[in-house]
Amino acid sequence: MVKPTRIRKRERRPRIKDADLFKTVEEVFDVFTLQHLERLLSKGIIWELKGVISSGKEARVYWGKDKKGRDLAVKIYLSATAEFRKSIKKYIMGDPRFESIPKHNFRKLIYAWTRKEYRNLVRMKKAGVNVPEPLAFSGNILVMEFLGEEGYRAPLLVEVIEELGEDEVNRLYREVVRQIRLIVCGARLVHADLSEYNIMIWREEPWIIDVSQAVEHSHPLALELLRRDIENITAFFSRYTDQELDLELEEIRRCLQPQ
Ligand SMILES: Nc1ncnc2c1ncn2[C@@H]1O[C@H](COP(=O)(O)OP(=O)(O)OP(=O)(O)O)[C@@H](O)[C@H]1O
Ligand SMILES: [Mg+2]
Structure with missing residues (x-):
């Protein structure tokens, strides 16, 4: 050593x-x-x-x-x-x-x-x-x-959600959905480990981290992994809001290229 x-x-x-x-x-x-x-x-x-x-x-x-x-x-x-x-x-x-x-x-x-x-x-x-x-x-x-x-990292989504009002939760949810759409439809990747632990809240916006495992659309597990990401996010946010959550996410699924 x-x-x-x-x-x-x-x-x-x-x-x-x-x-x-x-x-x-x-x-x-x-x-x-x-x-x-x-x-x-x-x-x-x-x-x-x-x-x-x-x-x-x-x-x-x-x-x-x-x-x-x-x-x-x-x-x-x-x-x-x-x-x-x-x-x-x-x-x-x-x-x-x-x-x-x-x-x-x-x-x-x-x-x-x-x-x-x-x-x-x-x-x-x-x-x-x-x-x-x-x-x-x-x-x-x-x-x-x-x-x-100043050396203090921004908090993770899971660390701040309880302090937020429902309007703020809804706003962040919509913003996370927009980020997922950009990942899938823009970068043509699937994050594959998306959860409240891999989203940081910085400057009032969600930031996506920990992307080592993100895969291309052609990966044999892409659809399954996208489904899991979406389910994790929807399940997490639905604990903090009464808003109907998964409509827009259906659209993102369609963006994934058919195998
Ligand atoms: N760019 C960054 N700026 C500030 N803090 C960061 C950044 N990237 C990661 N972190 C902090 O480091 C932690 C671990 O990072 P990351 O999620 O990328 O790694 P990991 O492989 O999941 O590690 P772990 O097993 O510790 O969760 C994050 O939860 C976050 O607190
Ligand atoms: Mg992580």
Whole structure:
């Protein structure tokens, strides 16, 4: 394991201040991750890593800064659990963009997964979806726009819904539906893991995150995955409003190309 102090030896080195972060770096990052991190640091894409925003089983998200002091979100995929590998394969296989990935090289699978999230973000952004702007990727590290202020991430939909009045819930619901339509009809993708946990509320709008598993319309499971996304969202919002919810979503289903 390469010690994180290697990062400190670089000229014009980025500062990594948080003692906990050091500990985390040492514990969870393998030599490949450190190499990719160094690459992004030396290119000046990441200038400073400031602290952990979220630490899940498969990925950690860090708050960072670029050279100009702009906030960044840095998502780092960790070495995959067996369950994660299974799901990676499910979403990558059947996607023509990733046909050449060796199925048993776990590191390359994770790299492909990271690239997939980056590319999905690019496509969604182009289609006008509210997603964090993708800035760079290297290996298992994805750098994107930070949703939040001063290192405080924006809240997830699930974290704010109870504080909202019904009019606001209805407005957000309509806006989420519009985002889903842009993903499916504009970016020609299906998010495939859409829920109140993967939508952040920032500047009073819903922002879609966590798009690594999003698939093309041609994916054999696209329709099933779209149905599940729609059901999750409808079921969640219907707990907070009396409004009739699924009419518009029928239309989105029609947008999905027939197999
Ligand atoms: N661009 C961003 N700006 C600010 N915070 C973010 C950003 N992207 C992700 N986060 C935060 O990190 C968390 C995890 O991100 P994400 O959902 O993309 O990863 P995940 O694979 O689902 O990880 P986990 O297993 O921890 O949920 C989010 O719930 C959110 O709090
Ligand atoms: Mg998530």
